[in-house]
Amino acid sequence: MFPKLFPIVIKAFTSSVLAVVLSSCATSPTGRSQFIMMPDNQINQMGLQAFDTLKSDKKISYNAQYNQATTCIANAITQIVGGNWEVVVFEDKSPNAFALPGNKIGVYTGMLQLVDNQEQLAAVIGHEIGHVLAKHSNERASQEMAVSQGLNILQAMTMPTSALGQLGFGLLGVGAEYGVLKPYGRAQESEADMIGVDLMAKAGFDPRQSIGLWQKMDQATQGQQPVEFMSTHPSHATRIQDLQQHMPQAMGLFQQAQSLGKQPRCI
């Protein structure tokens, strides 16, 4: 009995392994090959739950000017990306911002106080959306967590100070809120920069201001607590150099957007 069944079992096993291997090979928007194993739906759920937790734990800003500017800039950019996005301004003096899988964006008042103009805030939001579009949370979760942990981690997102909760918040890039700093890797940061600068340009924001933003960040990071946005991978000098190299392409997109009449006035 057993010997007859055995080849069938082997065959079934091989094809299921093959299916996992095939589904785990993905390509990012910039053409980098990625190991993606978690279901997107599960990562989105993690993002949604994390956002709910952050909204109940953090003070939300009702400053009309800040909210109007942030929403206007985020809308201009998310129109390029598509989908419905929720944007919340948090009362927090650190110069930080984040975007979560499941289409959630958070900007801190400290970031609004830091930027010189709408273009710099567009560079911040573009960068954060870049992390989401390139599925960086999924990539990190696939490397660091078993698929079987997925359901437990969803529940843990309501308990951000538990070990699993901290892992989840860390993977999503918002761990600093709960005492875990988990910076994205250099390749992911560079990728978010490139996607972000193209997005801002397509939305009609002058991409050259992304360089001004990083110069500003460089000054702001002196002696400050590290947050996702001030991640040291790569160094600001390397970022600026990479952005300068990418600028001719971004300027092309910007000019195209301008000729289509995309000239946002958010601040």
Ligand SMILES: [Zn+2]
């Ligand atoms: Zn980043």
